[in-house]
Amino acid sequence: MLENNGTSFLKSLLNAWSWLFLILILGFFELYAQMETGNTFLFRVYTLQSIAVAASQILLLALGLTLVIVAGHIDLSIAFTTGFSAVVMALVIRFFGPEGGWLTVILALGVGLLAAIVVGLINGWLVAFINVPSFIGTLGTYGIARGVALIVAGGATVSIRSDEARAIGNGIILGFPVPVLVAAVVAIVFSYLLTHTKFGVHTYALGANRASVERAGVDVKKHLVILFVLSAFTAGIGGLIYTGRFSAGAANAGEPILLYAVAAVFIGGASLTGGQGTVVGTVIGAIIIAVIQFGLVFSGLPPYWQFVAVGLVIIVAVIVDQSRDRLTGVSS
Amino acid sequence: MTALLSAKGLKKRFGGNEAVKDVSFDVNEGECVVLAGDNGAGKSTVIKMISGVYTPTEGEVHFDGARLTGKSAEAIRTAGIETIYQDLALAxxxxxxxxxxxxxxxxxxxxxxxxxxxxxxxxxxxxxxxxxxxxxxxxxxxxxxxxxxxxxxxxxxxxxxxxAKLVIMDEPTAALGVPEQREVMALIERLKSKGVGIILISHNLPDIFAAADRIIVLARGVVAGERRPSETNDEEIVRMMMGATL
Incomplete structure (x- = not known):
């Protein structure tokens, strides 16, 4: 306890850096808005809703991914798992026509999620039973899901007319956009799963040392399959929300979000070697990226700067992660 | 007094290669038996036949009054034999x-x-x-x-x-510094005083002499000899490890 106070202070600072960073950029954009326009940036419902919706899009891909990364793996296929489920949902709704009502939409949601889960099962099977490294395996299914989504969609965007679907994507309940509520519920469930259940402990242990869980009698293969199915599941929900928001299913719905989702997980404190990361961290990471995206657009800079900014934040996240490792190395 | 663990005539063949030819020994409650031997002497294979990772080609293992041979690693753990590997398998x-x-x-x-x-x-x-x-x-x-x-x-x-009534430890001090090696030796003493039997694999002579109640030396898949630490010395153990005739 009486160890070097400076070191432990630095350690807690590094652990909380993503919170500090979030406050810093919010402060920056607020200051900028006040000076440039004399208006507030942050304290407007529109800003908050826009940031929250952008963050929820990223989160739906990043939440399942967090679990996979904590277990020491990666899932690149989510980019097109999202697109695949978006397209499948749109096709089901189109098949029954605009008069189908809620029954059709609920069926479409179910079939869309099922399509995503199939991708997850394939990923899990490849990694757990065929021992394919997850980076390569999910890069393969990234391509397959992309191709299949484009084929079933006939190479185009599948537009639909459905008020019910639109309500899912654009509805607002008590001031909260539906996509935000959905992401929040998934985030709470996954946070519980990772921090309070045996499944979560085994996921952390798996990321640190596979032998530890194996010798403890845990069925590691089954565990891996469940992880990849969960990852595909949240990415699939992201696809369903996309189809609802834009009244169209597109194969590339998730492609631009993949980088952001991976970034959110690492900004949130995860490590490439596994064994680290939290759902709360990933939520902060997603919000940071959404603030950067929206703030840059708001401040009138060319939107392409968001790629540069997010890239820089990823590098900072990795540097912070490494200095944290070095610190714990020194203290032991 | 019947032994806690008794291995009789253990033999393990991998294809045409006989890794273990004929190994028999007992471990009593609260006793630390060291399996000593050079690399390739068959120490690890013997351990794995006891912990259920391998099934012996011939011979059998009895533990606490029951026959263990042919049971799964899981069942053997449940019966009360724990193996602590060199890498510790900690998260x-x-x-x-x-x-x-x-x-x-x-x-x-x-x-x-x-x-x-x-x-x-x-x-x-x-x-x-x-x-x-x-x-x-x-x-x-x-x-x-x-x-x-x-x-x-x-x-x-x-x-x-x-x-666990029997703990198998595979080279527990191999990766440790001197003070930590002492800690482990003290741990072994405390385990013994709790009545736990220990099989220790080692080729570090000071460890062997510090921990063992009995030393069983393996060479080329057979028991080359069995000694109490008080009856022997480094030189004799090394000679036995090298497979010299007794």
């Missing part, structure tokens, strides 16, 4: 409590949902470690921040917490 990012209970975590229900009982598992870990004479400075810290001796103690704590 470095988790605290000692979770490592102690890994795979058998305690939970408490809240609003119908199970929640990990982290505090309780941590307290149990501190208690078990204390009974091994180890004080953990910060039980909430991940085990990666602990010393080699403390980490070894956590692996041993896991074994005894689940009522």
């Amino acid at each position: 470095d990012n988790l605290d000692p409590g979770l490592n102690l209970y890994l795979g058998r975590e305690k939970t408490r229900r809240f609003l119908g949902l199970p929640f990990l009982a982290r505090e309780e598992m941590r307290r149990d870990a501190v208690d078990v470690l204390q009974s091994l004479g180890i004080v953990v400075p910060d039980p909430t810290a991940p085990v990666r921040e602990m010393s080699g001796g403390q980490r070894q103690a956590i692996a041993i704590a896991r074994a005894i917490h689940w009522q």
